[in-house]
Amino acid sequence: MSTHILLIDDDPVQRRLLRHAVERIGHVAHMAENGRQGLEALARLGDKVSVIILDLMMPEMNGLAFLNAMKDRGIEIPVIVQTGQGGIETVVMAMRAGAFDFVVKPVSPERIGTAINNALKVDRNAATRAPARSRSSTIRFEDIVAVSPAMARVMELAKRASQSDIPVVLEGESGVGKEMVARAIQAGSDRANKPFVTVNCGAIPHNLVESILFGHEKGAFTGATEKHAGKFAEADGGTLFLDEIGDLPLEVQVKLLRAIQHGEIETIGARRTQKVDVRLISATNKDLIAAVKNGEFREDLYYRLNVFPVTIPALRRRKEDIPVLARTFTERFAAGQKLERTPELTPAAMALLTAFDWPGNIRQLENS
Structure with a gap:
């Protein structure tokens, strides 16, 4: 069964690039030009959509307004937001509003594919996750x-x-x-x-x-x-x-x-x-x-x-890695403590983690 991805971006060139990247890895792409059309597409497609890729800067209804509208309607679909270089303040606002992940433009098809795969792993029903990899095993x-x-x-x-x-x-x-x-x-x-x-x-x-x-x-x-x-x-x-x-x-x-x-x-x-x-x-x-x-x-x-x-760059130079690292460390903690369910990081918590510069880098993030 094909996975349906909703692409919301006002730039037709960017929409076409995203569609090609999504279809190349075997998913079905649906497109909208702004947040308002995105909400209409969600109403039309129902539960078919598994992941949303959202531009933040758009006319009529921008990305943040779309995220807030999703929250008001109780729609819980992982959203990957796109931002330009240096747009971390907007990203933090988006994470606080409930975004799952973010990518920095220009984004490669491989990065989009990784972000989608991570989003598809989200457990909407809070089911038990698989045990984390043993820390003592060989690192590949x-x-x-x-x-x-x-x-x-x-x-x-x-x-x-x-x-x-x-x-x-x-x-x-x-x-x-x-x-x-x-x-x-x-x-x-x-x-x-x-x-x-x-x-x-x-x-x-x-x-x-x-x-x-x-x-x-x-x-x-x-x-x-x-x-x-x-x-x-x-x-x-x-x-x-x-x-x-x-x-x-x-x-x-x-x-x-x-x-x-x-x-x-x-x-x-x-x-x-x-x-x-x-x-x-x-x-x-x-x-x-x-x-x-x-x-x-x-x-x-x-x-x-x-x-x-x-x-190897400092974590503050690659903030895209913070959400996936934070979720990985949460899963490892849950596995180490033998918790039945992995605790979920709230949007506000993820926004704070993303905004912080982490002078101690990954080691500090893991031990926080």
Whole structure:
């Protein structure tokens, strides 16, 4: 049975583009030129319409007036609103009025398709949802929750990076999801079933960094009562993820450079070097070029690591991702608490979440 989508837009070119995008993924498109015609179409089509795509700026009856009219009539159909660049204030008003999701013009057919698919998952009868994915399972690209064009570009670059063993640097603020992208690169590579070892360089005392990365022999220094393999040896054959790479001490950076150049490490107290086969993915929330200029990061190491840089934008730069992330985290919470039903985010709550800039990014949103 075909799914019926109502397209409400006063621009005939935009309506035609939307119709082609909707029909290309197998849905039936109905069109209206403004909010008033949209309401007439809903009255005519009855319960056939499953999703509405709505422009906000239209003559006669604009998008916000249409949303309010839907609410007054008790019509509960997911609405995806369209907005121009920089129109977040209007979007917040639309979310408060009950919009399900929003897209930013110009919108690609793929983004429209994703928004429609998400809207079709809405449980109008509040039935029990399927359990959320286990947080401990392997993270693949399809597990990363994102619908914005900015993150689509990140995913495209990350998938390209997964097809080779070149060093990758993931740049971005804390909490944007750098480790998830790193794990997805590993899962999409030939090393998928090999170790993925994480080291937070900023959380290790400077006097222990070398030992933790490269290992030590028993008796190599005071307190070394046992042999320690080190993270490079643990990751042999797989991937080593160096988080906050910009915090590495300069003296350790020299050894890291050798490991990258020659594929071998110097274990503290060992008489000979050890060969390792490690794919290196680094992450930083710092400006490494500025660190190089300030003498805090080796220039030769920078160019060795920064072969394939991928910048992950802050959540405030991709607000399209907020509604889908918020719903995903709500579902995970419900599954974790074994709730019979997933709580619904009210339009007012979704508007507040979308309006906020989230300085802690996805991590802050998830824990709010």
